[in-house]
Amino acid sequence: MISFRPPPAEAQLLKTLGEFSRDELRPLARGAERDGLVPRVLRKTATMLGIPALGLPRLAGGAGHPLGTLARCAETLAWGDPWLCLAVPGLDPATRVLASLVDAGVAMARTLAERQITDPTAGTALALFDAPEEPLVVDESRGALRLSGCKRHVLRAATATSAIVLGRDDSGAPVLVLVPTLDETFSAEIRPRGAGNALDGGRLEMAGFLPEDAHVAMRSDAALGLLGDALRQQQVLTAATQVGLAQAALDYTGSRAGALSAFGRTLKAEPAAAVALVDAHTALEAARLAVWRAAAAFDAELDGCEALADAAFATACEAATRATDLGLALLGPAAATTDHPLEKWSRDTRALALLGATASICDHGAAAGLLGASSFRHDLLDHILGGDAPQPFWT
Amino acid sequence: MYEFQPTQRQSQAIEFLRYFSESEVRPVALEAERRAAWPESLLLELRRRGIAISQVPREYAGIESANVSAFDDASGGESQAHRGACLAAEELAWGDASVLASVPGPGLGGAVLERMGTRWQLERFFSPFRERTPRWAACALTEGGAADDIAAIRTRCVQQGDDWQLDGVKRYVSNGARASWTVVFATQDAAQGLAGLRAFVVEQGTPGLRIARKEPTLGLRAWETTEIALESCVVSGENLLGGEPFYADPSNVADALAALDATRPMLGATAIGVGRAALERAIDHIRHAFLRGTTSSLHTSLAEHLARARRRLDAARLLCWRASWAADLGDSNARDAAMCRLEAPRAALEATRAAIEVAGAVGLESDGFLEKWLRDLLTFEVVAGPAAAQQRALARILLGSDSA
Numbered sequence: 001m002i003s004f005r006p007p008p009a010e011a012q013l014l015k016t017l018g019e020f021s022r023d024e025l026r027p028l029a030r031g032a033e034r035d036g037l038v039p040r041v042l043r044k045t046a047t048m049l050g051i052p053a054l055g056l057p058r059l060a061g062g063a064g065h066p067l068g069t070l071a072r073c074a075e076t077l078a079w080g081d082p083w084l085c086l087a088v089p090g091l092d093p094a095t096r097v098l099a100s101l102v103d104a105g106v107a108m109a110r111t112l113a114e115r116q117i118t119d120p121t122a123g124t125a126l127a128l129f130d131a132p133e134e135p136l137v138v139d140e141s142r143g144a145l146r147l148s149g150c151k152r153h154v155l156r157a158a159t160a161t162s163a164i165v166l167g168r169d170d171s172g173a174p175v176l177v178l179v180p181t182l183d184e185t186f187s188a189e190i191r192p193r194g195a196g197n198a199l200d201g202g203r204l205e206m207a208g209f210l211p212e213d214a215h216v217a218m219r220s221d222a223a224l225g226l227l228g229d230a231l232r233q234q235q236v237l238t239a240a241t242q243v244g245l246a247q248a249a250l251d252y253t254g255s256r257a258g259a260l261s262a263f264g265r266t267l268k269a270e271p272a273a274a275v276a277l278v279d280a281h282t283a284l285e286a287a288r289l290a291v292w293r294a295a296a297a298f299d300a301e302l303d304g305c306e307a308l309a310d311a312a313f314a315t316a317c318e319a320a321t322r323a324t325d326l327g328l329a330l331l332g333p334a335a336a337t338t339d340h341p342l343e344k345w346s347r348d349t350r351a352l353a354l355l356g357a358t359a360s361i362c363d364h365g366a367a368a369g370l371l372g373a374s375s376f377r378h379d380l381l382d383h384i385l386g387g388d389a390p391q392p393f394w395t
Numbered sequence: 396m397y398e399f400q401p402t403q404r405q406s407q408a409i410e411f412l413r414y415f416s417e418s419e420v421r422p423v424a425l426e427a428e429r430r431a432a433w434p435e436s437l438l439l440e441l442r443r444r445g446i447a448i449s450q451v452p453r454e455y456a457g458i459e460s461a462n463v464s465a466f467d468d469a470s471g472g473e474s475q476a477h478r479g480a481c482l483a484a485e486e487l488a489w490g491d492a493s494v495l496a497s498v499p500g501p502g503l504g505g506a507v508l509e510r511m512g513t514r515w516q517l518e519r520f521f522s523p524f525r526e527r528t529p530r531w532a533a534c535a536l537t538e539g540g541a542a543d544d545i546a547a548i549r550t551r552c553v554q555q556g557d558d559w560q561l562d563g564v565k566r567y568v569s570n571g572a573r574a575s576w577t578v579v580f581a582t583q584d585a586a587q588g589l590a591g592l593r594a595f596v597v598e599q600g601t602p603g604l605r606i607a608r609k610e611p612t613l614g615l616r617a618w619e620t621t622e623i624a625l626e627s628c629v630v631s632g633e634n635l636l637g638g639e640p641f642y643a644d645p646s647n648v649a650d651a652l653a654a655l656d657a658t659r660p661m662l663g664a665t666a667i668g669v670g671r672a673a674l675e676r677a678i679d680h681i682r683h684a685f686l687r688g689t690t691s692s693l694h695t696s697l698a699e700h701l702a703r704a705r706r707r708l709d710a711a712r713l714l715c716w717r718a719s720w721a722a723d724l725g726d727s728n729a730r731d732a733a734m735c736r737l738e739a740p741r742a743a744l745e746a747t748r749a750a751i752e753v754a755g756a757v758g759l760e761s762d763g764f765l766e767k768w769l770r771d772l773l774t775f776e777v778v779a780g781p782a783a784a785q786q787r788a789l790a791r792i793l794l795g796s797d798s799a
Contacts, residue, residue: 007396278737290710
């Protein structure tokens with residue numbers, strides 16, 4: 001049945017998160033970006049509210065929410081600040097992968113998940129992308145795991161207490177390694193970014209034997225398959241983050257448009273401004289429903305949910321860019337200063353559009369699907385590991 | 396729970412309508428446009444299956460004509476009439492956008508009658524629809540100058556004893572020429588705005604009611620829209636919808652007009668159906684080129700263009716679904732209805748333009764469907780209300796009453 005009725009317990013959850021978003025995330029956003037880390041008090045409050053548990057299965061003590069509820073949680077938290085929404089563990093890519101590993105029965109993943117729920121200082125880095133000059137090799141030949149190489153674009157590189165690392169073994173097959181405790185084997189080099197510095201990220205170099213409790217969680221196609229599924233689900237959550245950001249931008253712009261006046265009337269009384277805002281709201285609403293639909297498809301395990309995730313992500317990114325660009329255009333030069341949140345949000349939305357597959361890749365994949373060509377997403381994951389770049393489907 | 400799958404019964408009905416659209420509607424669509432009329436047998440078959448813009452309420456429908464649309468699946472414990480209408484509208488519009496509006500039935504006039512009429516009026520004006528003879532009803536709201544501004548209409552009504560005299564011109568009245576009766580909105584005093592509005596049922600053949608002309612439109616030519624003139628047209632006081640006490644509170648009229656919001660998702664879905672038809676043509680065309688091995692990077696670029704158009708269309712469809720869901724629950728769906736009515740035709744136009752680009756010169760040939768669908772979508776705003784009206788309504792809802 002077609003229905004938009006919220007699940008019974010969701011309303012209270014979203015209300016609580018909404019208050020946290022408005023009263024805690026939003027005021028701390030600028031400072032967190034400047035300092036490049038999540039304030040400790042924020043992590044404590046988030047842990048008390050159960051945010052790190054949101055995306056984790058009940059098996060590990062998590063809330064076990066379906067992806068649809070997580071998407072609406074991500075929207076609500078992103079309204080406060082999109083990067084703090086991802087920096088606090090719970091709705092971030094590493095948690096998604098962790099949750100998938102727990103569901104797959106990996107015992108150590110369950111331990112890491114339980115730790116994340118209770119310890120405000122715990123966090124997991126997700127190291128996927130090889131640095132081309134030093135691809136990560138996993139050596140199991142001497143009875144203990146040894147990693148050597150470098151990963152780049154690792155979120156939470158400096159502050160993580162554990163890691164999920166994707167590498168290749170001697171035969172070149174992908175290997176997914178869980179590292180519960182990061183020690184001197186790992187050294188991080190943080191690379192400041194144009195946006196999203198609250199979720200620290202950069203290069204992570206690994207050289208040496210891992211602690212005894214580190215082990216291989218999965219190999220080969222199973223590893224890539226699990227990662228692919230988890231990253232697709234995360235794509236829906238990132239899309240939801242874009243929706244929350246866009247809503248914040250439009251709310252702010254609408255409110256300022258009512259306060260600013262020129263030539264005898266408020267900005268929102270100008271037909272051109274009102275029409276532009278209305279169109280942006282409509283585009284955002286359409287994107288929101290596309291995200292909810294993609295999430296529902298994953299929850300129901302329907303065929304074609306990957307394509308829905310791609311479409312939702314691309315649509316949400318467009319809506320968010322439109323909303324922030326409109327805000328800057330309507331509110332004028334003042335909005336482009338750091339006195340207003342819009343300049344931050346306009347950077348944030350562009351950076352979020354690069355998290356995972358970009359909107360362009362999503363459309364390219366959709367085009368391949370239209371023509372009946374095979375998807376190259378699997379090749380893309382392999383490429384992350386240093387394999388050959390995927391070929392355009394028309395060659 | 397948030398769910399995005401039609402019920403099994405609705406899925407079966409969708410399958411039937413897809414077959415019906417492909418085998419019955421599409422083959423005669425170009426001829427129907429040339430004749431500006433659909434074959435009666437086709438319309439009667441749709442009526443028999445309960446596919447229409449609005450249904451006669453069951454308590455007035457009588458045993459024989461108590462069709463329950465297969466799309467109105469109440470198995471989940473709640474009516475899904477509007478959601479069902481949305482699904483049906485898209486499938487039929489895939490065949491042709493004008494066929495649903497042409498199906499015999501009470502139409503928009505019936506929707507307004509149901510909201511505003513007294514029991515006596517409901518019985519009197521719905522009872523003719525029990526007969527086997529196909530009948531239509533209409534709703535005359537729009538005028539040449541006022542367009543979508545209901546409070547600014549100029550058609551006058553003057554009380555004369557127990558009767559009322561109506562004078563004015565109404566435009567873009569769907570099925571106005573063949574309607575058994577038409578709900579006409581008029582004003583006692585334009586300066587009073589909503590407070591001065593009155594609604595009357597004017598029956599066919601009433602002296603002073605003249606069908607001025609059938610409007611020649613750019614597209615949707617088989618969708619009958621007429622201009623009707625009221626020239627000293629006298630109607631009985633019994634035909635004043637709801638009786639005079641109904642108008643003591645102007646918000647009653649506003650609430651009744653909100654009934655039209657319930658039909659907007661269906662109109663949006665009609666546009667979606669046309670856009671989907673165009674996209675499928677284009678995808679088919681380009682896929683054949685790909686399979687022949689003649690694809691170039693240009694084709695890829697076009698395929699990406701189509702992919703973007705398709706996802707915009709899919710998202711617009713969800714707006715229609717949500718607006719229809721709210722209507723089924725009896726909730727106000729003004730915001731959602733305006734959004735879907737605004738976005739769906741635009742998304743469909745983008746899809747159709749993309750399809751024409753892909754098809755190249757073939758896309759504009761008059762014996763093909765693509766150029767017809769483009770004209771139909773461009774005309775859509777005429778018969779279904781202009782986008783600017785939806786934008787104004789949304790601006791008031793989203794930005795406050797002091798917005799532009």
